[in-house]
Amino acid sequence: MSTPAHLTPADFAPAVMERHVHAISRPSLSYWQDAVRRLRANWRAMTSLGVVIGLCIFAVAGPWIWQVDPAAQDVDQISQGPSLPATALIVEPGTAWAGVTKEPTASGDVVANLRLAEPATTQTVRLTWEPVVGATGYVVYRSIYDPAPDRALGLPLGDSLGANRVSYEDRLDLKPQRYWYSVVVLDANGAEQQAYETFSVDVVRAASIEEAQARGWTTQDAALTVGTQLTLPFHPLGTDYLGRDMLARLIYGARVSLFIGVVAPILFVLIGIVYGSIAGFVGGRLDQVLMRFAEFVIALPFLLFMILFKIAFGIGPGESGVIPMLVALVILDWPPTARLVRGQILQIRQEGYVSASQLLGAKTGYLVFRHMIPNTLGVILVTLTFAVPSAIFTEAFLSFIGMGVAPPTPSWGSMANDGIRTMLSHPHELIFPAVLISIAVLAFNLLGDGLRDALDVRMRGRE
Amino acid sequence: MLAYTFKRLIQGVITVWFIATATFFAMHAVPGDPLANERATTEAIRKNLEARYGLDRPVTEQYVLFLGNMMRGDFGISFTQENRRVNDIIRESFPVSATLGILAVAFAAFGGVVWGALTAIYRNRLPDLVITFLVILGISVPGFVVAALGQLALVDINAWLGFSLLPIAGWGSIRHMIVPSMVLGLGTMAYLTRLMRSSMLEITNSDFIRTARAKGLPPTRIFLKHQLRNAILPVITVLGPSIAAITTGGFVVELVFAIPGLGRSFVQSVQQLDYTVIMGTTVFYGAFLVFMVIVVDLLYGLIDPRVRLE
Numbered sequence: 001m002s003t004p005a006h007l008t009p010a011d012f013a014p015a016v017m018e019r020h021v022h023a024i025s026r027p028s029l030s031y032w033q034d035a036v037r038r039l040r041a042n043w044r045a046m047t048s049l050g051v052v053i054g055l056c057i058f059a060v061a062g063p064w065i066w067q068v069d070p071a072a073q074d075v076d077q078i079s080q081g082p083s084l085p086a087t088a089l090i091v092e093p094g095t096a097w098a099g100v101t102k103e104p105t106a107s108g109d110v111v112a113n114l115r116l117a118e119p120a121t122t123q124t125v126r127l128t129w130e131p132v133v134g135a136t137g138y139v140v141y142r143s144i145y146d147p148a149p150d151r152a153l154g155l156p157l158g159d160s161l162g163a164n165r166v167s168y169e170d171r172l173d174l175k176p177q178r179y180w181y182s183v184v185v186l187d188a189n190g191a192e193q194q195a196y197e198t199f200s201v202d203v204v205r206a207a208s209i210e211e212a213q214a215r216g217w218t219t220q221d222a223a224l225t226v227g228t229q230l231t232l233p234f235h236p237l238g239t240d241y242l243g244r245d246m247l248a249r250l251i252y253g254a255r256v257s258l259f260i261g262v263v264a265p266i267l268f269v270l271i272g273i274v275y276g277s278i279a280g281f282v283g284g285r286l287d288q289v290l291m292r293f294a295e296f297v298i299a300l301p302f303l304l305f306m307i308l309f310k311i312a313f314g315i316g317p318g319e320s321g322v323i324p325m326l327v328a329l330v331i332l333d334w335p336p337t338a339r340l341v342r343g344q345i346l347q348i349r350q351e352g353y354v355s356a357s358q359l360l361g362a363k364t365g366y367l368v369f370r371h372m373i374p375n376t377l378g379v380i381l382v383t384l385t386f387a388v389p390s391a392i393f394t395e396a397f398l399s400f401i402g403m404g405v406a407p408p409t410p411s412w413g414s415m416a417n418d419g420i421r422t423m424l425s426h427p428h429e430l431i432f433p434a435v436l437i438s439i440a441v442l443a444f445n446l447l448g449d450g451l452r453d454a455l456d457v458r459m460r461g462r463e
Numbered sequence: 464m465l466a467y468t469f470k471r472l473i474q475g476v477i478t479v480w481f482i483a484t485a486t487f488f489a490m491h492a493v494p495g496d497p498l499a500n501e502r503a504t505t506e507a508i509r510k511n512l513e514a515r516y517g518l519d520r521p522v523t524e525q526y527v528l529f530l531g532n533m534m535r536g537d538f539g540i541s542f543t544q545e546n547r548r549v550n551d552i553i554r555e556s557f558p559v560s561a562t563l564g565i566l567a568v569a570f571a572a573f574g575g576v577v578w579g580a581l582t583a584i585y586r587n588r589l590p591d592l593v594i595t596f597l598v599i600l601g602i603s604v605p606g607f608v609v610a611a612l613g614q615l616a617l618v619d620i621n622a623w624l625g626f627s628l629l630p631i632a633g634w635g636s637i638r639h640m641i642v643p644s645m646v647l648g649l650g651t652m653a654y655l656t657r658l659m660r661s662s663m664l665e666i667t668n669s670d671f672i673r674t675a676r677a678k679g680l681p682p683t684r685i686f687l688k689h690q691l692r693n694a695i696l697p698v699i700t701v702l703g704p705s706i707a708a709i710t711t712g713g714f715v716v717e718l719v720f721a722i723p724g725l726g727r728s729f730v731q732s733v734q735q736l737d738y739t740v741i742m743g744t745t746v747f748y749g750a751f752l753v754f755m756v757i758v759v760d761l762l763y764g765l766i767d768p769r770v771r772l773e
Contacts, residue, residue, distance in 0.1 A: 299478040299756075301749045303714075305485070307733055308745060312489040393605060400607045401714060401730045413605075420611045420719075424618075434608040442603035 035378070038454035045450020051443040055436075059258050062251030070248040071408040074233055076205075078243040079426040085234040086176070086205065090226050093208040094123050100167035104131035111138065111183045114199040117167060121206030125170040127181055129197070131163060137186040140168045142179050147198055153182045176205035205232075238428050240418060246432055249410040253433065256322055256411040258440070260395045264329040265387035269380060271330065272337025277372065279338065280345030281364070291342065294335040305332055306394065310403045320409035325398065329391060337383055344376040378455030385448035389441040396437055412437045468761060475753045480530075482749035486742050487529055491522060516540070516739070529742070538743030543735045549743035552728055557747075559634060560713055560724035566644035567709050571651035572702065576695060578652070579659020583694075584686075586664065594656065601653030606646075606712045610719040613646040632721040639722075647716045651705045655698055662694040696763075703759030710752060 029037065039045055077086065100117065110132070117126040127140065141147075143154025157170055170181075184196045212230060237246035279290040309328035310321075348354060354371055362370070392412075398404040399413030400420075407414070412433040419430030513519040516539070517528060532539065538549035578598075582591040601609075617631045630639050666672060667690065675685045714726035721727075725744060732740035 295474075296478055296481050299753055300482060300485070301710075301745075301752045304729075304745050304748055305489075308486060308489045308741070311733065311736070311741070312492045389603070396605045397607070397715070400605075401718065402734055416605070416608060420607065423611055423615060430608070430611065434605065437605055437608075438600075438603045441605075442599060445599075445603060 031378075035454040039450055042450045042453065044446050045454075048443040048446040048450065051439060052447060055254060055258060055440055055443070058251065059254035062254070063248075066247055066251060068233075068245045068248040070244060070252040070410055072244065074235070074239060074243040074245070076232065076243070077235060077239050079239060079241050079422060079429065080235060080243075081238045081426065081428050082236060082246075083238065086232045087229045088212065088232055089121060089204055089206040090212060090228050090230055091121055091123060091206045091208060092226055093210065094171075097124070097126055097167075097169050099165065099169070100128045101164045102131050102166050104133040104135070104163055110193075110195045111166075111185060111197045114181070114183055114197045116201065120201045120203045122174040122176055122203055123171070123206050123208070125174060125179070125181075125201055125203060126167065127170070127183075127199070128167040129183055131166045132185050134188060135163045135185045136188055136190055137162060138166070138168075139184045139186060139192060140170075141182040141184070141196075142170060142172075143182070144177065144179060146200070147180055147182055147196075151196070153184070153196065154180070159186070174203055176203055178202050237432055238426075240415070240429050241422050241426070244408075246428070249415060250412070250432055250436060253410040253412045253415055254436065256320070256405055256409060257392055257395055257413065257437070260322060260325055260329070260411075261388050261392035261440070261444075264326050264333070264391045265384050267326070268330045268334040269337045269384050269387065271334040273341050273373075273376075273380065275334065276338035276341030276343075277345055277368065280342035280349075281368070281372075287342075291339070294338050297332065297335045298339075300332065302332055303394070303397065306398065307401075307403050310398065319406060321404070321406045322409070325395065325405065329394065333387070333391075337380070337387075340379060340383060341376055344379060345372055348372055348375050378451075382448060382452045382455060385444055385451050388444040389448075392437060392441055392444075412440075464764065467764075471757045471760065475757050478753050479746070479750045482753075483530065483533055483746045484526075486745045486749075487526055490738055490742055491525075516542070533746060538746070539739040541732075541737055541740050543732075543737045543740075549739050552740060553725060553743065553747055556723055556725040556728050559722060560710070560717070560726055563640065563644055563647060563716070563722065563724060564706065564709050564713060566640055567648035567651070567713075568702065568706060569648075570644055571648035571655055571705065571709070572698065574648070574652040575655025575659055575698060576691075578656040579698075580663055580691060580694070582656065582660045583663030583667065595660075598653045598656050601649055602657075606650055607715040607719065609649055610643075610646045610716050613642055614719060617642055634722045634724075643716050643720045643722060646720075647709060647712050650712065651709055654705070655701070658701060659694060659698055662697045663690065666690050666694050699759070699763055703756040706752070706755045706759070710748065 039049075080086075097117075112130040112132075114127065114129040117128045118124075120126075129138075137159050139159050140157045141153035141155060142157050143152060145152065145154070147153045157168065157172060168183075178200055180198055180200050182196045182198045185193045187193055207230075209226070233245075235245050235247065237250065240246060240249065275290065275294070279287045279294075306328050309331065310324060313324035313327065348371065354367060357367060357371060395404060395411060396413030396416065399411055400417045402417075404414050404417075405411045415433035416430055416437065419426075419428075419433060423430045510519070517525055520528070536550070538553070541547045541549060541552065544552075578594050582594045585591045614631055617629060621627050621629070621631065629642055631642075633639055672685060672689055675689050680689075710726070713724060714730050716722070717724040717727040718730060725748070728740065729744040729748070731737075732744060
């Protein structure tokens, strides 16, 4: 027997144990730490979370920053689109106008040199023109569109009788916008001639000092002098059909809509947890009875009963109707959560760690709070997040059919409903609330998706 | 299967009874008076009206009467539309709502399957991204906004064409039905597209598809016969609940497009507090929805033999 040449006695020395071979090189993560890490990696969920937080700040802090009463009507600015602050010219109080009388010199069948006698304001527009030979009078029309294409002269304001009477004063409900005035000559028989002369006028918003004070545009008496420009109440997102500030209404509407959308799910999820855990934990006959009842409530047509309960609760004068809606939502919406929690509890009861805990002498309360609830919390959180958009939708739907919050309380749904009536002429009244509803619903949906991916182990890796 | 059908039907009947009872007592809990309008001026007229509607009897007797009449299919007389029976209102308006609903479900199911399959085929490529974006939009925009915008778009299209391509409101011909049923089905279609997409993707990675590929089946055959057929199943399960969604969505669409359907008369009766119409319509709708869900569940059992109904 020969010894292999390449082995030396040193090879037979005991090996030195190298440390840290199996050491865990990264910190171990708990379930929740892992979930947070997954959520952070999901940019869509994080953006949505940011949007949700932003909406909450908008609703909570908004009224401090934008201190405008959402129910106050600004009758001078109704259905106004988003705009910069409007101004008004301070003028002398209105006085009577003698008008202009002139002998005709030029012939022809069209009045010439139609012009303003004075600057046009919302107080008065004073027109004058050169007389026509042979005319017995003149008719003045006003239109808010250019009459040129098809002789749509607009509203006949009045006749100026007599050939020499070559002026007209318009004080009829003037708005700060452009008007087209047309003057038609009356011939010897008193019939209107086909020809007409048109003149466009840009009317400037104006008010006397007394009017400005009466309308609440200003409070300081001394600061006003004739000829100054006064800044009117500012509506950055415009006003609605009653002249209420859109931004203020959107903020207060966010409070109502998000309150219903967030508080109702929290309440019914809590009820569902209690109901479901009792059913799941006690089991047996009670479980059967409780679950049958829950199934009946699920089988109820949700929106029909929502409407029915809203009618049954009624809304008293001066009430907003937010609480009845909340109660109706909670009454009808708890069973899915209860079923979910019951299923989870039944499943967790079978787990080895619960049996182990029981063997070690854990009491029921400890089992529930240490094992059951923490292990169902993920699923519950996901349910809660997905319940928010559906509650917001329900609120909007009810407001749309007139069963929502009572006016003047704003909610996004009731604002959108109001906006639909005027959507052709003033689309901003529909667009702002509709966009906010969509953003809120989208953000909660995407956040729910992200939470489900992060929390629900079984759903991982699936779409 | 027969025993199961029977059990579900019994459950359905109990649910409908539950709905009827809840409706009855909810309506009787309403503060105010169903006759509180200008017609009941004197005590004598009021007495007559109460006798006519049976309001002079005790609540329990009214309840028994209500249940008895309902079982015979009689929902009483409308409070606000004089001498009109609730049955007539339902008979006239329900077919309209049903037509609209069926068209909407068909549109939603067809669109959902097609778009969902397309997104799965073009996964993470341009068509997928575009459709997914539209789906997210369809899910997050409220139904009444979609309806209003749909009508607005139709106005613009008609104005641009210079003639009326499709009517913007009303009911009567097939041309009236197209836009409202599309608007009504849009939300459900978005939801079904999403479902179909995930269902398709799940099946793409399953063993039997790999086997089919391995044995050399042509791709179109795999797609149509193996993938699509299996992926459609979850879509069918949610059709039951979507019928409910489409019914309630019909309220909005019927209001916006002025369609004389049951949803509109329900909303109108709610706004006018027409008690008998509210009760009749709620019970009718409730019974309809409960039995639609049962029918869809039973159909699902027939279509997919793997499903073991419990």
